[in-house]
Amino acid sequence: MKTSNKILFSRRSFLKTSALASGGILIGFNLFNACKENVKMPIDLSQLNYNDFNAFIKISEEGKVTIFATNPEIGQGVKTSMPMLIAEELDVPWDDVYVVQAPLDTENYRNQTAGGSQSLRRNWEPLRQTGATAKQMLVNAAAARWGVDASTCKAKQGFITNANGDTLGYGEVVLEAAQLEVPENVSLKDPQDFTIIGTKTANVDIDKIITGKPLFGLDYKEEGMVYASVIRPPAFGQVLESFDATKAKGMPGVIDVITIGEKARNMLSEAKPNWSVKLSTTDKVVVVGKTTWDAIKGAKAVKTTWKTDSDLESTKEHDEKLLGLLNGKKFRTRRKDGDVEKAFAEADKVVERIYESTFLPHNPMEPMNFFANVTPEKVHLVGPTQTPESAANAVASLLGRPLEDIHVDLTRMGGGFGRRLYNDYVMEAVEIADKIKMPVKMVSTREDDMTTGVYRPACKYKIAASIKDGKLTGYHLKEACVNGNMYGLVPNFFPAGAIANYQVDSVPLRSNITTGAWRAPYTNFLAIAEQSFFDELAEEMEVDRVQLHMDLLDNVKKNPNPKIDYSPERLQGVLQMVVEKSNYGKTTEGVYQGLSVYYCHNTHVAEVADVILDNGMPVIKKVTCAIDCGIVVNPLGALNQAKGGVLDGIGHAMYADFSFKDGVPSANNFSSYQLIRMGQTPEVDVHFAKSDIAPTGLGEPTLPPVGGAVANAIYKATGQRLYKLPFMNNLQSKEVVG
Template sequence: MKTSKQITFSRRSFLKTSTLASGGMLIGFNLFNACKQDVVPPMDISKLNFNDFNAFIKISDEGKVTIFSPNPEIGQGVKTSMPMIIAEELDVPWDDVYVQQGVLDTKNYQRQVAGGSQSIRFGWEPLRQTGATAKQMLINAAAAKWGVDASECTAKLGNITNAKGEMLSYGDVVKEAAVLEVPEDVKLKDPKNFTIIGKSISNVDIDKITTGKPLFGLDYKEEGMVYASVLRAPAFGLKLESFDATATKAMPGVIDVITIGDKVRKYFEDGKNNWSVRLNSNDKVVVIANSTWSAIKGKKAIKAVWNTESNLESTEFHDKSLIELLEGKTFNTMRSDGNVKKAFAEADKVLERTYESPFLPHNCMEPMNFFANVTDEKVHLVGPVQTPAAAATVVSDLLGRNIDDVHVEMTRMGGGFGRRLYGDFAYEAAEISNAIRKPVKMISTREDDMGTGVYRPAIKYKIAASIKDGKLTGYHLKEAAINSNMYGLIPNFFPAGAVENYQVDVVNYKSNITTGAWRAPYTNFLASAEQSFFDELAGVMGVDRIQLHLDLLQKVKGTSDERIQYNPERLEGVIKLVVDKSNWGNTKEGVYQGFSVYYCHNTHVAEVADIIMDKGVPIVKKVTCAVDCGIVVNPLGALNQIKGGVIDGIGHAMYSELTFNKGVPQSDNFDSYQLIRMGQTPEVDVHFVESNESPTGLGEPTLPPVGAAVANAIYAATGKRLTKQPYMNNINVEEKIIG
């Protein structure tokens, strides 16, 4: 990456006005490179209200700066890190910066999304350009006031100085700056001069979070609001035949009982194949009440009859072998290099393994909820959603409203992990409010979320490798997943390009159980399978497992294959760093190590797990993690993301599983579904590769590799290869730790 860069930033990317009631300067801006290019600013921008921008900078007469953060905040820290990037180039003290959540603007902006660890990656250059452009406008205003050339002036910490040593604060020139032309040529800082980026800064909402002040969707209230609890089918594939709400209607606090689902069902049947609408495609019974408790109690008293004809038994996915399960199905080849069949036919040895993973719920700390108020004038939606633009679009279609009528406000989310990519809860709230014409808050219980929601699909991988003359000559990966079309870029991740004969085949197994993205989609289990396989492969080949990876990466260096997504040099870098920092191969007696490396979500990660055995139970004591994510914007936030991903990955690989019986989830709360406990969390030792490359994602990339690192360490300790998650269900131990 060039450390200093001259850029051309179109004036049409900016909207600005100085006619604020409090005085000062307001700059609205197109935030991403993905912004629509044909946006036309309003003719009279002086009458714009704050809510007309989804993101902008406001500089007051006192020099205080408010930066509006546009992307949904689910704990990944973008509400802190994205404003940090603007503030860095604007050159203001962080103590003078205030951050507020922006609202959705579907006309002018795209990718107001939290998902895929892409917010900082996509926003890096535009956010820097925005801050630098605003700073240049202030410098130009000061230069005009002094009657000097702007090139003679510099800005630092919210002040502008000229060659004579005279100084003006930003607040002194905001009114003049607001009426100047937007400069098109600005320079970005050299990273070595960063004063905010690279410094650990606390979450901007930390005080509100720790003191319980309203931030989340569940906190939102409006005058006259009622509450709704939705009775959904108890098993996937069931349809509502009839219901008796007599007892419910007699309960204190219950206002009404209605049904919804017809609008969504019609929308789905009309061919608008929005995945999350499928969750709402059946009729549901809704209890309207004056409190959450009354609504939930009323729902439990409803007597419903469900049609079972369309129910699909999904446990057969687990009960049958991969060959039996897929008999007669046609695989889709995602990538094929060389001749895999020939390589296997000529091999001296062939290693073949099948790896299995269960369904997993998302288990967000804050259950699904959303507020809706549908009136003749507008549709007002408020709540925690990772895809606000998609929610607005679907609601406008469902209700037959113009998209301009739909106004979405984003609250902070108590977890997302992919669950809130799917706006079914927002559609339910909108359909309920449309039916009763009152402001309503739809609130789900934990049991609703776990029993009637979205799940990581159960997946099986069959991996085979051919060995000839001690060399890896062929690699064949087959994937079978429930309801999954999330094949994405995985055929082009490691070891693609490193093996001459290489093939990836996938097949989809249909089920009524709704599945979708789960933290680190595509790779959350694939990394465990492939890196466990490579560990065993190294043993079969009689080579060092670290050296096997390094040798394969040499074959990718200098490749002209543009399909390859990972960078072999950067992957090599994290491998060497983690080997050094983990004291690989030199641990004290009784400590066993496992290695894993993976690239996903644009970030390269290598991990080493240290375990001990206690009464036959593997205990993960430490995970050493090497990360190449480019420039680290906020080290404190980055560490939290990395450690959270590692711990989450260990917990689900070791303990978590959701099973179904005829479409009925067998766990609906934490008393029967095990997450990792505090006493089971290891030390996580994090090391960053120093880099001037543009930053990449951190919310997800550290989760996928850790499952294999732990499995490989368990093999080192026990000699047993684990191919099925959760691992603790497949280890013969005298005692299992559950708390």
């Protein structure tokens, strides 16, 4: 059924703008077609006569359509999937669509961020309305030319047809259409009529990626640009005392050695800092060179002296303090249903366990980098950031410049996982450019990224549950986390609403170590803890694990006012699906299975891990994954996201070991920090629930459940319950804490 929707986007975005009046781009050859016969040469878009229909769409007289991808592309596929929404409702052949990354434009676009798996969810209707509105205006223009009622005309595949069979291409009427009044309401397609949404669509950048064309921040170059390497404190809690750059200044290719930090200190002291700013207050030494290598070599030649400004912390100290807080009385109660203490006092049995996680670096493939050029006319920024608007606001504050002076162009990101939510590296580039009065790109090394970055906070959970007459009567979750972790959303996740007496508390441990969001924030470890705990509860209660979850979700459906964020029906749906698809409980001898079912980022996921033993050690052979994320816009991209999340979750739960000693990270590169290896990756079998509900997140939701599924499978195989990350450390030492 078609729906008529009130326009949600800014009507200003439908005005012709000179900012989009420049020509197109040259599409490179398709590598996969290069060996085929009679392949047509690619179209040079710069030679087409384009008309700016609106801030999202340009249409040429030949009917070719350029769609601007508004959100940052971090590898989650939005540069492909979001234009698909516009193209679907505009009703043009996808082969006639070209996608261009849009710059930061707060007047015409909204929600130009990449984080929390929210891009498609937030833009589902606005972008479809953009395409539908453009189509209606094209139809109206054609109808006016023919002198007929627009309701008698239809648009399909880039052409408008009237009742007499007359036809006009979009390109023939685009100039007239762009002058028309924007309609207040438009009709959107019924999902059953989709021809682009729901089809496997290749990444729009795939040819450029595999042929090494410039796309990423590290690729960006500009005439007269220099490079900078920043020397930061070697330990969290230290500040710069002195430095000797004599040797560095004498090296070929080194232009200058400077310090930065004053502007950052002034900004942080004068106003409440932008949430995305994670700047240290110490001075930093910067080596400026003609090339990246010149700057990096020069930085290694600088002799620096650092002094301790505050506590130099260690992971052991964090562990002890977190445990103390966990067993203490000072907590912030995030949610309280019923009376947990009374339920525990009246229980036949109380089960209590403690789960522990480590700090984790983000380690995106592309290290932090950013280009900045500060001139009296404007501040030009180019690079990979998940939060360009926050970056622009922070830079305006740093330099004391009006926001309209700050221009941000976005590049594709070589990963981020939450690290590029924080714009410390952008601020460094800007402060360097402002000081040297030259266009500059700040480039970090892998060692810089791993040792002076932003980390997933170390965290401990204490989970307790009361059992009375074979039923769960109380549930108490306590979190103690470095710099805090839990916010208002998690207390409304499962098992909220399923257990009458339910309480969630949290307490932070303040630390010098910079922490922040890491892929699937809040839930990336909580899911492991809770899903491991429910597995143990089922065993204690002597009930089937699947039935325990089904019964608890039935309780939610009976609850007249559950105050929850998840859908019990959709959770039951993915649980039933994964049991069927994985053949759960019915596998061959020697295969041990673990189950996990979880909701986060608006998506419901259930996973089953298959584990075997090889010389007494567990090996993960397969993970079956059932997902309800609403309508799947691009099945190919969705499959890649789902599998990537599962493998990332396995790798960090099993192997990622990271700690601090006297404020210094334990690892500085992949030689000392283990990511999952190719030979350790299992088969991942993904299944999507059929749905006509608007899409929800997918970049993160498959990561949190997999650690619990693996832990539960390892228990079946070895008899060892795992309470501390990474799992392999505890298995190898045979030390199980809890």
